[in-house]
Amino acid sequence: MARVYKQRVRRYWLPVLIGVLFLLFVFAYMKPWPYMLYGAGSAEPVHPRVETGHKLEEKGALLFTTVSTYSNPNIFSIIYARINPRMEVKSQEAATGGATNLKAYRNLLAWMRDSSEANALLAAYAAMKKPIDVKEQGVIVYALLPDSKARENGLQEGDIITKADDKTITTAKVLSEYLSSKKPGEKVTVSGTRGEEKFTATVPLIAMAPSNRTGIGFQNETVLKVTPPDPVKFDFADTGGPSAGLMMTLEIVAQLTGEDLTRGYRVAGTGTIDASGTVGQIGGINYKLMAADREKADYFLVPYDKKNPSNWNQAETTVKDLKLKPKLVKVSTLQEAVDFLKKLEPKA
Structure with a gap:
């Protein structure tokens, strides 16, 4: 009997080994890991994604750039990203x-995108000295502070608060004044929207340093609804974050003034925009440059801050190390970007 068993083992050991290895491979392929992979995203024309009711033919293109992200990768994807010099693992x-979870993080990114669209309208119409309607509609939970008790009581990043108890909340100031009338340890019931859903959370209040003011304990911004006099529509639902703000604004200005700011060039760029037209720095500029180079951009508009030129420094290093072709252009404001484009000699 023992001899027969040994013969069977010798005969079938290879198929058994292959079966075990196959099962291990399937397990490794299917198992997600709590990491995020970064790489070059896209560099697409803004023109098809912004409608203003004013037709404009562009000989070139204004390109907004993105970073490709991949959450919960398997071990093989992680290994590939680790050895690829053009990718990153975090x-x-x-x-x-x-952030509390990935859903909360994505809700926050979606609000950042919506906020960048609102700010693009405000900056564009301010630059053209045209009136625009603005309404305050609530308070976004941008980030929860370490001492806050909100997370364990149901509040998340990306939540938009429109009520505190029975009081309607339209601005961060209104919320702050209402909470300041209470004492630390008391509770407040906040409600509003969480992505496409409604939420309600009852959270204990804390004394917030250094002012000792009573509050929930989170960084916030007022949510704005901006309605322009023109029928402006955006199509950026497949993106997240605020970094397309500058390029959105340039496209709005171009369409509403009827001036082709591209001058026949492919001009890529990135950067947040605020209502005053200030261009803010962003993350992942190296990956956005890779995307712009792949799409044969002539120029790349880089957010520039004299006090902290981190975007500019990283852009210069990336172009040098990877031998990328787009010419870098410093921009601190919308006006600087417009002035640069207007001074370009039309491309033959």
Whole structure:
């Protein structure tokens, strides 16, 4: 009997080994890990994604750039990203800034995109000295502070608060004044929207340093609804974050003034925009440059801050190390970007 068993083992050991290895491969392929992978995204024309009711033929293109992200990768994707010099691996906690969960992080990114569209309208119409209607509609939970008790009581990043108890909340100031009338340890019931859903959370209040003011304990911004006099529509639902703000604004200005700011060139860029037209720095500029180079951009508009030129420094290093072709252009404001484009000699 023992002899027969040994013969069977010798005969079938290879198929058994192959079967075990196959199962291990399937397990490794299917198992997600709490990491996020980064790489070059896209560099697409803004023109088809912004409608203003004013037709404009562009001989070139204004390109908004993105970073490709991949959450919960398997081990093979992680290994590939580790050895690829044009990719990066971050823990999910680092990538999301410690957000409660991925859904909360994505809700926050969606609001950032919507906010960048609102600010693009405000900046564009301010630059053209045209009136625009603005309404305050609530308060976004941007980031929860370490001492806050909100997270364990149901509040998340990306939540938009429109009510505190029975009081309607339209601005961060209104919310702050209402909470300041209470004492630390008391509770407040806040409600509003969480992505496409409604939420309600009852959270204990804390004394916030250094002012000792009573509050929930989160960084916030007022949510704005901006309605322009022109029928402006955006189509950026497949993106997230605020970094297309500058390029959106340039496209709005071009369409509403009827001036082709491209001058026949492919001009890529990135950067947040605020209502005053100030261009803010962003993350992942190296990956956006890779995308712009792949799409044969002639120029790349880089957010520039004299006090902290991190975007500019990284852009210069990336272009040099990877031998990328787009010419870098410093921009600190919308007006600087417009002035640069207007001074370009039309491309033959």
